[in-house]
Amino acid sequence: MQIVSDVAQCTLGDIAIAAAAIFAGWWLLRRSFWPPTARFAFAVTTVATGFLLTVVIEWASIHLLARWSYDARMPVLPYVHVGISPVLQWLIVPSVSLWLAFRAERSGSKPT
Template sequence: MSRFYDAASRTPLATTLARIFIAAVVFNYPWERAQSTLYVGRDGTPIPWWQCFSMSLGDGLLVLLIFWIGWMWFGQPGWFEHPGLREYALMAVTGLVMIIPLEGIMIYGVEWWSYTTQMPLIPGVAVGVTSVAQMLLLPPLIFRVVAMGRRRKTKERAS
């Protein structure tokens, strides 16, 4: 039972996973829309809203993967609730390790979309700055929002 229940916060893990995924989609969708002007589709047309939404769903899965890696690394599902340097470093390193090759595959491998001339590229890896910044900045924000919600729920149960 403990595998599916976070004893520290008395929250079912399915609830934590759902909260992380939903928060990730909610925060990533506006970012995807904002940076969509720096991409064009395979046919050279602008990226539509629904494709940005589908990308934000993928971003949600990446944030869940960061959560899982943190859980395995730190040995507890609530590892993100009080992050220090180690937790932030894990978020940053896993975000970079995932997004740089993934972005490269999408742009240069399967060519689902391409960059416009306005996209600033990271020298040496030739991937977009905005997508890398997204995976560095948003996961800590997402985990913070979810942690705040978990702490509030824990306090309410204690009252």
């Protein structure tokens, strides 16, 4: 049962990071509507915010709070010593998602 709780907690954390990153994109670019007119700037701001939040949360969870640790085989980023896979998740998934959303919006199609 602990695994269900852990997965739920990680999922909620990912949702919070995504919401904060999107909000940061809107706030920093002073946009309050979809789709943002400055798509590239919005995407860069959103992905960069998600990346930075992920690094900070991972670092604090590992080094300050000792909530989890990585296996010795986990590749980590130099200097901050956080896992590459959670960081890549926040570089790849939002980039692809935003690209698909902007592409769908440009073509006039609605997501189903």
